[in-house]
Amino acid sequence: DTAVSQTPKYLVTQMGNDKSIKCEQNLGHDTMYWYKQDSKKFLKIMFSYNNKELIINETVPNRFSPKSPDKAHLNLHINSLELGDSAVYFCASSQDLFFGNTRTEAFFGQGTRLTVV
Amino acid sequence: QKEVEQDPGPLSVPEGAIVSLNCTYSNSAFQYFMWYRQYSRKGPELLMYTYSSGNKEDGRFTAQVDKSSKYISLFIRDSQPSDSATYLCAMSAYLPGAQKLVFGQGTRLTINP
Numbered sequence: 402d403t404a405v406s407q408t409p410k411y412l413v414t415q416m417g418n419d420k421s422i423k424c425e426q427n428l429g430h431d432t433m434y435w436y437k438q439d440s441k442k443f444l445k446i447m448f449s450y451n452n453k454e455l456i457i458n459e460t461v462p463n464r465f466s467p468k469s470p471d472k473a474h475l476n477l478h479i480n481s482l483e484l485g486d487s488a489v490y491f492c493a494s495s496q497d498l499f500f501g502n503t504r505t506e507a508f509f510g511q512g513t514r515l516t517v518v
Numbered sequence: 519q520k521e522v523e524q525d526p527g528p529l530s531v532p533e534g535a536i537v538s539l540n541c542t543y544s545n546s547a548f549q550y551f552m553w554y555r556q557y558s559r560k561g562p563e564l565l566m567y568t569y570s571s572g573n574k575e576d577g578r579f580t581a582q583v584d585k586s587s588k589y590i591s592l593f594i595r596d597s598q599p600s601d602s603a604t605y606l607c608a609m610s611a612y613l614p615g616a617q618k619l620v621f622g623q624g625t626r627l628t629i630n631p
Binding site (some may be wrong): 445 | 543
């Protein structure tokens with residue numbers, strides 16, 4: 402029973418294409434995130450949503466557009482893909498926004514490995 | 519300068535050794551400190567959580583926070599090959615609109631049988 406699932410797991414595409422990554426969590430959490438992990442394993446937040454409301458947009462190019470149709474889903478659409486977008490994208494969720502609460506552990510999906518050629 | 523600095527390694531030690539992993543940070547507002555473990559081709563999973571300064575122990579793992587030095591550590595005793603993974607420190611501050619985890623780069627650790 403996967404808590405945070407994202408599809409696809411692997412995505413290879415050409416420059417200039419538009420692609421989407423889907424994420425679903427079955428934990429009943431209010432908050433969801435997209436993180437990007439580069440080739441050096443550096444994990445950086447891109448967006449966070451709380452109850453479908455955008456909370457954090459971390460100076461991500463506007464080619465990246467997250468969409469949260471409901472609390473359990475947060476999808477990521479990327480337009481006009483560039484070589485530099487190649488990375489592993491992780492979806493995560495937490496019970497609420499506040500990481501100081503011991504309940505608030507971030508659960509990560511298995512990642513989507515995006516390769517732009 | 520990154521908000522959180524972590525030596526990426528790689529670090530390779532024999533089975534049974536004590537492992538010390540460290541991070542330094544620059545943002546004095548950070549109050550909550552975590553260690554995540556990431557196995558190859560998997561998502562990170564929470565290993566340890568600490569609030570403010572002090573130590574926390576969980577089995578073979580001990581997390582230490584020294585806020586005065588802006589330095590956190592994770593110690594692994596009696597290391598096992600199954601501990602081989604990338605260890606990421608993460609921290610957060612209680613600030614409105616800034617509820618996010620800031621990660622270090624991760625240290626790749628290999629325990630050799």
